Amino acid sequence: MAKISTPLALITGSIYAFSKFAPLHLRQPVLDLISPHISDGALSNLLLLCAATFAITTTTKAVLGVSGWFSRKSENNWVEDKYDWSKELVLITGASSGFGEGIAAKLASGGTKVVTIDKSPLGPQLQAYQNVHHYQVDVTDWEALDATNNQIKADHGDPTVLILNAGICHRIPIINKDFSKIKSLIDVNLTSQFAMLHQFLPSMIENNHGHIMSLGSLSSYIPIPGAADYSATKSGLCALHEALRLELRHIYKADKVRTSLVHPVWTHTPLIRDFEPDLKIKGLPTVQLDETIGPIVEQLYSGYGSTVVIPDNLGFATGIRGWPHWLQETLRNAFNPHTGK
Template sequence: MSLPLLTGSIYLFLKWAPSNYQQPVLTAIGPYISDSALGTVAKVCGWVFCLSMVSGFNSWLSWKVENNWVEDKYDWNRELVLVTGASSGFGEMMAEQLAERGTKVITMARRPLKPELSAYKNVHHYQVDLSDWDGLALTAKQIKEEHGDPTVLVLNAGVASRTPFMQKKFTDIKKLIDVNLISHFAMLHHFLPAMIKKNHGYIMSIASVVGYLSMTGLCDYGTTKSGMVALHETLRQELRHVHKANKIRTSIIHTGWTKTAIIDDWEKGLKERGQITMPLADVVKPIMELLYSGYGTQLIIPGFLGFVAGMRGWPFWAQEFVRDKLNPYTGEYR
């Protein structure tokens, strides 16, 4: 039973139910709870019910605004989904689940796919370095010629390192930013026009809570994830006001520490700090549920990390306290 339904039912029963219904219940619980305590329960249930309803309405309103108050249909047997960074981690698992469902999937990565994913007849892989703009343009043209225009983009490609800023090589920083952020701009330039023309499409960006809460060793990575937030927000505005394409969905996913190869360098520090790392499958599940819903939104996983989105409005001392406590740096780097 949902919290609003439970608390609302208790409040209404205690305050407004006819006495012939109330009395048998009050008689039964009388030996265990005083009248004053029962009154407190009624007040608490009333407040919880009201707050739950306000929270629910707020979520519903955000949901409708994020999707421009319009409906659209997605036929996953006919959509063409393009997933970047599909050779491991999030991209690999998402591509595999899409393929299992029967959806046609285009995958892009600088490495080959694992044999199990390559075996699907509805998966078509293009091995390309996403920081190679000329190669990416040629690959995009080839995809359109061979399969048509993708209707769904999953912008997932990303790399990371935990090296402090002054120990990072400039070439490594540039490479990371090119892959993690600039490639997303390139993908949109290549594939968004067809979505705008049809007023149908879905753009899902896999970001990170680091986009709101960066820390030692993550200056370049955090920069790209913050940049994805700005890209997502601006893209939404331009789709609505410039292109009048109000049915194109946009989602941005902010994940916490998830067990993928990208966090191997952080494992020691995370364990020392007692921080949890989530199984990949547990994080991908709500992402896929959102994708299949055909609606766009901002999704933070796990949900209790939702506070990070508002942290920049906190007093500075409180922000730094949280960063210090969550910082996985151990004094080692590579």
């Protein structure tokens, strides 16, 4: 919205201001140029339209700006906190590929100490960094995860930033998919986040400092046919984050512990490999990894928690459940990647 409204306001505002306030010797040649092609009545209607568009876009922009400010303040309990990125300890799950690896590389290159967890070995992008410490563990092997997390605390102390990113997705419709596969997907995408919170939230609460960021997905609002279990876990993360923020505020009184839930659109990583041919055929929006990593790291560096939609012009999708059902279904049909092949 902001991307369109700024140029629109500039163009329409300039046309209207020129027509009203420019000196006659500048206006007259323009009038001479267009008057053979447009009647006086049509011209004054056009100028009225410019004035109205300018008024609406600038007012909308101002309202959205004020609303965004209130959102940021209220999501962060109206309190400020400082992050010293040379002292913070960031823990990222699922960091041997895709987003996790990209975020870890960006933070590590800025000098921040990063602990990575993944069931695979350290990713190639991260091998050169002395400030990246890798622990190879399956986040659904609860005993091994517990032992690893205790080891991390012993080796490095308690993380101040937790990026709960590990996730899997299979393209298999509900009844064609083994129940055990569905259960393990739920464990990776949702249950493991509770396990990580159990381990690392207490020290954040005690110090009243920290940021918990989870990788959600736009599929929590526009579910993916063929990935119902995946979409359900991402919707589950919405409720987890809303409840977590309330618990931090009302139960634990930790008003400086930030929470962020990030909803990226389809991003080219190994996770979406099975969908890519159909996404291309249907012309659905996809982004490159860098376009997603940038806003995620920006959000961390801002020191505020928030709901982040990437790209931000798809932010409207988070309101879909309040729409009339025919409109919800229309949007979900339009974003459905299934080509019927």
